[in-house]
Structure formats: structure tokens, C-alpha cells
Amino acid sequence: MTTVPHSAGRGAPRPWSASSDTLLERLKKLHPQSIDLSLGRIERLLAALGNPQDTLPPVVHVAGTNGKGSFLAFTRAIAEALGKGVHVYTSPHLVNFHERIVLAGPHGSAPIAEDFLVDCLARAEAANGGELITLFEITTAAAFLAFAETPADLLLLETGLGGRLDATNVVKHPLLTSITPISIDHVSFLGETLTEIAGEKAGILKACVPCVVGRQMQEAFTVIARRAEEIGAPLHVVGRDFDMYEQHGRLVFQTEERLIDLPLPRLNGRHQIDNAGTAIAAASLLFGDALAARALEQGVTHAEWPARMERLSVGGLHAFVADGTEIWLDGGHNAAGGQVTAHTLAELDERLPRPVHLVYGMMETKDAHAFIAPFKGLVERVYTVPIPDEPNAFDAEALAEIAKAEGFDVVPTASVPDALTRSQAALDGPGRVLICGSLYLAGHVLKLHG
The missing domain is CATH 3.40.1190.10 (Mur-like, catalytic domain)
Known part of the structure; x- marks a missing residue:
């Protein structure tokens, strides 16, 4: 060429x-x-x-x-x-x-x-x-x-x-x-x-x-x-x-x-x-x-494709978690996306079991119930977050009610750093955190991570 x-x-x-x-x-x-x-x-x-x-x-x-x-x-x-x-x-x-x-x-x-x-x-x-x-x-x-x-x-x-x-x-x-x-x-x-x-x-x-x-x-x-x-x-x-x-x-x-x-x-x-x-x-x-x-x-x-079950490199957001905690990021946002992401999370747990928390944000135009349902039995707690500068995103409290209705232990939080800090306090040691639910949230996370 x-x-x-x-x-x-x-x-x-x-x-x-x-x-x-x-x-x-x-x-x-x-x-x-x-x-x-x-x-x-x-x-x-x-x-x-x-x-x-x-x-x-x-x-x-x-x-x-x-x-x-x-x-x-x-x-x-x-x-x-x-x-x-x-x-x-x-x-x-x-x-x-x-x-x-x-x-x-x-x-x-x-x-x-x-x-x-x-x-x-x-x-x-x-x-x-x-x-x-x-x-x-x-x-x-x-x-x-x-x-x-x-x-x-x-x-x-x-x-x-x-x-x-x-x-x-x-x-x-x-x-x-x-x-x-x-x-x-x-x-x-x-x-x-x-x-x-x-x-x-x-x-x-x-x-x-x-x-x-x-x-x-x-x-x-x-x-x-x-x-x-x-x-x-x-x-x-x-x-x-x-x-x-x-x-x-x-x-x-x-x-x-x-x-x-x-x-x-x-x-x-x-x-x-x-x-x-x-x-x-x-x-x-x-x-x-x-x-x-x-x-x-x-x-x-x-092949490279960011925010598709991507493990974030050490630095940036790892300041909010303990050494050894894995932070994963995925931009899936519909029912099928939730299913494949949950399946991948289950495979990770089979290879190296760890307590798992979700940090979860989503747009109101998406089916939040269908997305999170496949994670039942895989995660110990869900932390809901707003998506900054996205007026059509769920607020943390509304999304928390949806996750609760699906049977999860849920804590609404103010931001991704807040969610990670609370998650780490609950984990009390190294764990696995998946941030998921929206490509817009994924983009915000990548900016924070630097």
C-alpha cells in the first residue's frame, strides 16, 4: 500500500x-x-x-x-x-x-x-x-x-x-x-x-x-x-x-x-x-x-479492544484498593452482554477463586434487570454508581433498587472511586472487582485510570 x-x-x-x-x-x-x-x-x-x-x-x-x-x-x-x-x-x-x-x-x-x-x-x-x-x-x-x-x-x-x-x-x-x-x-x-x-x-x-x-x-x-x-x-x-x-x-x-x-x-x-x-x-x-x-x-x-473484559494495569484506580486486588472493566450493556461477561467472570473464578464485587452503572435506555441477572451467585456485593455527564444514566439509588429486586446485596455510591473504596473495606483483602454496565461508564473509568 x-x-x-x-x-x-x-x-x-x-x-x-x-x-x-x-x-x-x-x-x-x-x-x-x-x-x-x-x-x-x-x-x-x-x-x-x-x-x-x-x-x-x-x-x-x-x-x-x-x-x-x-x-x-x-x-x-x-x-x-x-x-x-x-x-x-x-x-x-x-x-x-x-x-x-x-x-x-x-x-x-x-x-x-x-x-x-x-x-x-x-x-x-x-x-x-x-x-x-x-x-x-x-x-x-x-x-x-x-x-x-x-x-x-x-x-x-x-x-x-x-x-x-x-x-x-x-x-x-x-x-x-x-x-x-x-x-x-x-x-x-x-x-x-x-x-x-x-x-x-x-x-x-x-x-x-x-x-x-x-x-x-x-x-x-x-x-x-x-x-x-x-x-x-x-x-x-x-x-x-x-x-x-x-x-x-x-x-x-x-x-x-x-x-x-x-x-x-x-x-x-x-x-x-x-x-x-x-x-x-x-x-x-x-x-x-x-x-x-x-x-x-x-x-x-x-488484537486490541479496550473495555471488553479488560484487566486494568496497576496504577490509577488501584490507589483505592488493596495490593493484589484485580480491577476488570467491561462495556457490555444488554442481556447478551451480561451473559457472556458473567460467564467469563465464572471462568476466572474457576481458575483463581476470589471474592467478587461489581461496580455497576447503566443508561436508562437499557434493560438493567436483564443485564445484571446472570451475575447471581457469582458476586458478593454490587455497588451502583452514576455515570458523570450522562443525563440519561440511572442514578445510583434507582439502579440499586433494580439490583435489589434481582436479589443482590447492593450499596449505592457517589462515584467509581467511592465504590472501590467501599468495596475494598468490605473485602478486607485482595479481591476481584468488575466495573460494568455501560460503554459510557467504561470511557469514564479509562479517563480516571489514566
Whole structure:
């Protein structure tokens, strides 16, 4: 891949003086009072910008409820192990907006530079002309400018919400699509049943474009398969066309033609075996005979995806706990996320039993009962926390009532440091603390941890 500086392709320098934070705050004011999922607003804006979505590098478009980010992390790591330049688009960010737009460069991929982000946001704002538009739509348009103007071999593109009417679904001819596991989430926008939600996710399927389908409940898969047959999208399905499993402490990936023995994924949790296997299936389609086992090994062992059962390094928040106490962080926020996180916590306890406490914060738009229920029998106490600067988050007292109703011993607290301090006093020695319930909480924790 030939690379150029991230500022290339933009023409003469523009005298933008605002920071990206200032621009983003201003763009939030263009948000409609109510969101009707549609493509009309972003299609209008992209046309005014010269339709950059039509000149993107080859696109892998990903939808699903859980596992999208991990799938992208593994796919990116595999592609980069092959020497490919990779752009990545994800949301939401954890600490800094720049994380959402990762650009290929001569020394590997990195979050977009501030000057280029400001440039792209300002051009999108000018082209929009003050019309109502959601923040995700206008920032997606800005991201497409950056991706179109920076050379790369591949763009890994994650949907923001759903699929069929998601702002990313203006890409008409992706190289590959993938649908990761689907569960109940965002019911006010996508529907209250698995069938309805799967129908929205399946909206990213394109005629003649292969789709790698992660492990699904039958109800969701039936919808995906029906849509694929309607439009002529070939499916590559886990359990039928490929499979992956743990054997003797190794990851085994298998098709009819091939069996690959690899180290276990770097990312924690049995569910990451599925995510890694789905990424390997995607990489097999993308790179064919060029896909060496060494690149797969490097990919699964080097993939990074913060706040997904991440053990925080010593420092920062460890000042509030005893030496030897483990602090874990996970951004899962729906029923399926709670199940896989609880399962991973149980696996940790099998290997090294320790008293376990939860520090728990959540957005009011999520099903707090369904998320925390799988932790029954695993944790001794729950400490609920508010999420700073998030008006739609549960306050600690309301969330504590929900956890109590699910049968937990609960203490509402004022902050994460307060929760950790109280937890440590109760533990009276080294323990294991999991901070969980929201990506917004995870981002706040990473800022605190430093």
C-alpha cells in the first residue's frame, strides 16, 4: 500500500480555528427533536460533499448486537499482519472522539489527527448548510471524507444503529459484509422482537456480496437467510461453512477443506473464540491463498479492544484498593452482554477463586434487570454508581433498587472511586472487582485510570 500523510488530498489548507470539541458541540445543536431512522439526510449531505462514499477503499460492513468491535479488532489485526493498510470506523468512543476514525498510515493505523478531523468536520458542517441532521450522520459524512482521502487497502465499517437505515448503509458495493450475534437492544428504534431486529441488521446484505454470519439464535438466522435468498447474497455461516472451538487450550478453526490450530485469543472470554473465528472466516474470503497461518496467529494474539473484559494495569484506580486486588472493566450493556461477561467472570473464578464485587452503572435506555441477572451467585456485593455527564444514566439509588429486586446485596455510591473504596473495606483483602454496565461508564473509568 502506498501511503500519504493524513493531510493529503485536501487541497489548500483551510483556516479552521475551532477545535474538534467545539465543532462537535456545535453540530449537536443540529440534531432533530426526534430521530426517524432514514438515509435521506446523510444522502443529501454526501451529495453536497461530492459523494465520498463512492470512492472509499474496499469496505467490510459489519452489523450485529454484540461482538462487532471484537470482530473488527481481530480482522484488523489479521489484515495488518499481512501488511495491509486498514481504516476502521466504530462507535461510540471511550475516551476521545478521534478513536472512532482510525486511519491507515506508514507506521500502522492510528486515530485521526486533530487537524484533519477539524478539517473534515468543518467541511461537513459547511456542506450541510444548517439543516437538521443527527450527530452520527454528520460525523459519518466527515469520516467518509477522511477515509476517501487517505489511501488504504481496506475499510472496516461498523454500523451505528441497526443496519437497513443506518448512516453507514450508503455504501452500495462493499467487498464483504458480516452480521455478528443479534439479541434484543435498541427496541425503541429497531423493534421489540428478535425477528424485527434481525430484519434491520440484515438490511446491510447486498446482492452478490458474501456475508459472514456469526453464531445466531434460530429466529434471527431465519430472517437473515430469507433476506439473503431474496437478494442473492451468498452466506458463510458458522456451524455450517466453518466452525471454531477451544481444544487443549488452543483455538481450532475448521472448514471442510482446512483445519487451523492457533493460540487462544488475546481478548478474554470464551465468546472471543467465536469472534476470532468469525474474523478468520472473513479474512479467508478477503485474502484467500495469501492468508498465512502466521498472520492468523499474530492477528488473534495481538488484537486490541479496550473495555471488553479488560484487566486494568496497576496504577490509577488501584490507589483505592488493596495490593493484589484485580480491577476488570467491561462495556457490555444488554442481556447478551451480561451473559457472556458473567460467564467469563465464572471462568476466572474457576481458575483463581476470589471474592467478587461489581461496580455497576447503566443508561436508562437499557434493560438493567436483564443485564445484571446472570451475575447471581457469582458476586458478593454490587455497588451502583452514576455515570458523570450522562443525563440519561440511572442514578445510583434507582439502579440499586433494580439490583435489589434481582436479589443482590447492593450499596449505592457517589462515584467509581467511592465504590472501590467501599468495596475494598468490605473485602478486607485482595479481591476481584468488575466495573460494568455501560460503554459510557467504561470511557469514564479509562479517563480516571489514566
